[in-house]
Amino acid sequence: MSAERFTIGTRGSALATTQTGNVAAQLHEISQVPYDTVLVKTEGDVTTGPLSQLGGTGVFAAALRQALYEGNCDLAVHSLKDLPTTQPEGLVIAATPKRADVRDALCARDGLFLAELPEGATVGTGSPRRAAQVLAFRPDLKIVDIRGNVGTRLGRVKGSPAQKDDGGVGRTAQGDLDAVILAAAGLERLGLESHITEYLDPEIMLPAPGQGSLAVEVRTGGSGHPSVDAALETMDDGDTRLAITAERALLARLEAGCAAPIGALATVHGEVLVLDSVACRPDGTDTMRRSATTQTLTVDGAHALGVALAEQLLREGAADLAGL
Numbered sequence: 562m563s564a565e566r567f568t569i570g571t572r573g574s575a576l577a578t579t580q581t582g583n584v585a586a587q588l589h590e591i592s593q594v595p596y597d598t599v600l601v602k603t604e605g606d607v608t609t610g611p612l613s614q615l616g617g618t619g620v621f622a623a624a625l626r627q628a629l630y631e632g633n634c635d636l637a638v639h640s641l642k643d644l645p646t647t648q649p650e651g652l653v654i655a656a657t658p659k660r661a662d663v664r665d666a667l668c669a670r671d672g673l674f675l676a677e678l679p680e681g682a683t684v685g686t687g688s689p690r691r692a693a694q695v696l697a698f699r700p701d702l703k704i705v706d707i708r709g710n711v712g713t714r715l716g717r718v719k720g721s722p723a724q725k726d727d728g729g730v731g732r733t734a735q736g737d738l739d740a741v742i743l744a745a746a747g748l749e750r751l752g753l754e755s756h757i758t759e760y761l762d763p764e765i766m767l768p769a770p771g772q773g774s775l776a777v778e779v780r781t782g783g784s785g786h787p788s789v790d791a792a793l794e795t796m797d798d799g800d801t802r803l804a805i806t807a808e809r810a811l812l813a814r815l816e817a818g819c820a821a822p823i824g825a826l827a828t829v830h831g832e833v834l835v836l837d838s839v840a841c842r843p844d845g846t847d848t849m850r851r852s853a854t855t856q857t858l859t860v861d862g863a864h865a866l867g868v869a870l871a872e873q874l875l876r877e878g879a880a881d882l883a884g885l
């Protein structure tokens with residue numbers, strides 16, 4: 562059995578390969594089992610339309626899950642916020658490693674903060690959630706729909722040094738925007754945090770459900786490698802699991818996906834799980850912020866918290882407001 566190896570699937574983007582590489586290295590460190598990385602192309606990587614029109618959620622995750630089903634890999638690492646809330650039959654999230662920074666980050670020209678951007682400045686984001694919350698805080702700003710990987714999006718900022726190491730892929734001109742908004746976690750994982758000019762306070766910008774968290778998925782029954790399964794248990798972080806369970810239960814009960822103008826953030830404070838949420842009118846002219854807490858610090862308790870807060874939002878008109 563000295564030839565035992567595990568295989569781990571990844572999308573091809575820099576963020577995906579970095580995240581997968583980190584998880585694989587940790588699993589190897591704990592289990593001592595060597596591994597091979599399997600590159601999987603996904604629809605989300607080859608389609609170029611605006612992200613919010615790509616036909617629902619899960620375009621990034623589907624091909625990776627298919628590879629897992631078919632046995633082309635034993636594990637898959639997902640950004641949890643890109644993962645649909647319905648768990649497919651036959652697959653389980655075996656570990657949610659300790660969550661990174663949950664916040665959104667402003668990457669602006671000339672070191673500017675959100676409040677300092679000149680009137681009418683352009684802010685690039687493909688996320689209705691980010692767009693609505695930016696407009697709620699600064700109705701004068703102009704949102705520009707952008708997509709692409711993290712490096713490409715950073716390169717859209719005027720004078721951004723990221724243009725130099727962009728490799729020229731699809732970009733020749735100078736940056737054309739005053740700022741873009743990206744997840745702090747992704748920037749930090751790629752070593753690009755020097756581009757951040759402001760970590761946006763969740764009071765102004767609630768992150769996407771699951772933002773900053775990874776999910777390591779396996780087939781029901783495990784990875785096929787007992788010592789890797791044991792390593793996954795070691796890697797799983799209880800507080801992260803509670804938080805993402807509450808956030809995703811809220812999103813699921815709202816029947817919304819990652820393209821909806823919905824933000825949610827759960828945090829464990831001592832004996833209490835706090836869930837903050839926001840539903841926005843996409844143009845930012847109205848937002849509904851609601852919070853709830855539970856002292857039942859179990860996965861079922863976290864799930865019930867998310868469902869209850871979603872039902873409160875729905876009773877108060879969140880579906881109409883957010884266009885769900």
Ligand SMILES: NCc1[nH]cc(CCC(=O)O)c1CC(=O)O
Pocket residue numbers: 640641642643711742743744745746747748771772773774775
């Ligand atoms: N939708 C793309 C995506 N999926 C996960 C991250 C960042 C890392 C994370 O939130 O875990 C990003 C980029 C971004 O939103 O800036």
